[in-house]
Amino acid sequence: MRRKTLHKRALTVESGEAGSKGEQTRSLILETALKMFGERGYEETTMRAIAEMAGVAPGATYYHFRSKEHLIQAYYERMHEIHAESCAEVLKKERALKDRLLGVMGQILKDMAPYHQFAGVLFKTAADPQSPLNPFSPESEPARRASIELFADVVRGAKAKIPPDLGAELPALLWLYHMGVVLFWIHDDSSGQHRTRRLMEHTVEIVVRLIQLASLSPMRPLRKTVLKMLADLRE
Amino acid sequence: MRRKTLHKRALTVESGEAGSKGEQTRSLILETALKMFGERGYEETTMRAIAEMAGVAPGATYYHFRSKEHLIQAYYERMHEIHAESCAEVLKKERALKDRLLGVMGQILKDMAPYHQFAGVLFKTAADPQSPLNPFSPESEPARRASIELFADVVRGAKAKIPPDLGAELPALLWLYHMGVVLFWIHDDSSGQHRTRRLMEHTVEIVVRLIQLASLSPMRPLRKTVLKMLADLRE
DNA sequence: TCGGATAATTGAACGTGTTCAAATTTTTCT
DNA sequence: AGAAAAATTTGAACACGTTCAATTATCCGA
Secondary structure, eight states, rough: OOHHHHHHHHHOOOOOOOSHHHHHHHHHHHHHHHHHHHHHHHTTHHHHHHHHHTTOOHHHHHHHSHHHHHHHHHHHHHHHHHHHHHHHHHHHEEEEEEEEHHHHHHHHHHHHHHHHHHHHHHHHHHTTOTTTTTTTTTHHHHHHHHHHHHHHHHHTOOOOOHHHHHHHHHHHHHHHHHHHHHHHHHOOOSGGHHHHHHHHHHHHHHHHHHHHHHGGGGGGHHHHHHHHHHHTTTT | OHHHHHHHHHHHOOOOOOOHHHHHHHHHHHHHHHHHHHOOTTTTOOOHHHHHHHOOOOHHHHHHSSSHHHHHHHHHHHHHHHHHHHHHHHHHHSHHHHHHHHHHHHHHHHHHHGGGGHHHHHHHHHHHHTOSSTTTTTGGGHHHHHHHHHHEEEEEEOOOOOOOHHHHHHHHHHHHHHHHHHHHHHHHOGGGHHHHHHHHHHHHHHHHHHHEEEEEESGGGHHHHHHHHHHHOOO
């Protein structure tokens, strides 16, 4: 609600950009919050404490961020930018489908590592079907689309022979697979999440072999059945 | 903490059973809470309101239930009992693997239908890796085990030819599949969740065909790879 | 049946995330 | 530069889930 005003201002006149006073406090609050979450954990960090440390009244935080959970969304967005960048490197180097997928998944796990502690909280929020942070929600469609695009890149640049019908759905399917791995990662408290790494390496191998298998002509009927279902669900 | 006393009492002496005063208020609070959740939703139902409607002080609720979320766990347990019962019927009738799986999944969806509204809240809580309600947590291992046992029953009673190595892991895999369908169901706000029904019917078909496929001898290497991974992850 | 022990219940109080009307600062326009 | 408008900031207050010391009801053995 309040933010709407901010948006309008940013559209009608220029200002509201990085330099302006408001945007300055916004960053200050955000950086403070992220730092404190990192040091003491999410639940243990009070909105009052964040405000105090940022030298600001509690209410100010709510002017810039809709809720405490929305502060966490900042992590999310930051993480996404990092992914896109670090994966681009990998995709420039590798040509085999398996290596591309392995590289991308490896990068994603590496990028996420520092945030493992908050992932639980983020996930708890994101799991709520009502939440805009939910990866399946309409609000996060742009982010989801971008994320799927990353896997489209993985497929596109690979020199594997994939039937067009499968190729069209593959990015979304790989994204779903990637969500599964992340789900495992969130619950993985082995040191350095090495269990997730093992799972990922094994499953990438399996996924690639399944793709090869599905591309064979005797598999056409089953493949068509699966693709029909996906099309059907999309309405 | 407080509950420990209750448990000890229930073990050392008898009493604390259905008749006793304490157990009476416990049910009263629980029934009131479930009814109010049903009428107004979870977030909108206040602990104070529950207590007041039950004719009890707010503190009393916390003597019998550790938290508001633990009141929801009651739904969970209740649902599980219903599943076990209604699925038993289906499993007595059907012999083909596909029909057994279809029947069980259908029953589960039917049983859950009245609770669709709260499923989101339950899921939000259950998604927290810290939560005892999390289906992957140690605390819910008994429930998980029982649930997997249901799918073991599905496999056991079927007259499909399944290699022993796959047969051993299949119940857990089917349980995982079932969790996926439930995840979809939670996010499904189509009328009567008919999209989930469609998804379920299609995917059961696919799952069964995959099982048949995996049982073929040319698939032995891939099958072994998958099963190795599962064994590996179990430590 | 009585009295001690245990279980159950109370309700005020705490700390939390959050809201909001009022005050203040910043920006915009003439 | 100055005044009007808009954005920002304040901090007291609210409602909530929850805790806990004190109180009352219930149970059980002698």
